[in-house]
Amino acid sequence: MLIRVADWERIRSGEITLQFRRWKRPTVRAGGRLRTSQGVLSIDEIEVVSRVTRAEAVAAGFPSVAALKSSVDGREGSLYRIRLRFAGDDPRIELRSSSDVDGVELKEDALAVLRLIAANPGVRAADLAASLGREKLPFKADVRKLKAKGLTESLRVGYRLSPRGEAYLKTLD
Numbered sequence: 001m002l003i004r005v006a007d008w009e010r011i012r013s014g015e016i017t018l019q020f021r022r023w024k025r026p027t028v029r030a031g032g033r034l035r036t037s038q039g040v041l042s043i044d045e046i047e048v049v050s051r052v053t054r055a056e057a058v059a060a061g062f063p064s065v066a067a068l069k070s071s072v073d074g075r076e077g078s079l080y081r082i083r084l085r086f087a088g089d090d091p092r093i094e095l096r097s098s099s100d101v102d103g104v105e106l107k108e109d110a111l112a113v114l115r116l117i118a119a120n121p122g123v124r125a126a127d128l129a130a131s132l133g134r135e136k137l138p139f140k141a142d143v144r145k146l147k148a149k150g151l152t153e154s155l156r157v158g159y160r161l162s163p164r165g166e167a168y169l170k171t172l173d
Helices: 005-013 054-059 065-072 091-097 108-119 125-131 136-148 163-172
Strands: 018-023 033-036 039-048 078-088 152-154 159-161
Touching (some): 005 039, 018 065, 054 065, 091 136, 108 125, 108 136, 108 163
Antiparallel strands (some): 018 078, 152 159
């Protein structure tokens, strides 16, 4: 679920508590959490709606219902109202700055991806995947698993090892 950069501070402060999306099917679920580069969101409720009130538009960060509708019109699917709240900073940020690698174990294919990123920081995922003879999307899924362990971090283009990832590789040498 993409959120406008301009809305993040207002979500953090609790000023924005709703988002509206037009989906064929929801990409988040009620009761779930969504980790993003800006922090963790708690998804409290999702409901298909047929109309939006002015109060709901304002709670979603729009000045009017018309402004909200213009942001979702032209897309296929049902209109969903998502009630959300800021649940805290991304725990991976603290994890990746740590040099503690106790309990980190990687299978050989994950280790190959980690070493590839170490040797090629800032290289596009498609190029890294191709160098291993892999498809881009499964490769990116493997990088996300490394990121969840605090071993890598995303750059504007490509990835790099985090301090924790560097510490992990040092333990292997």
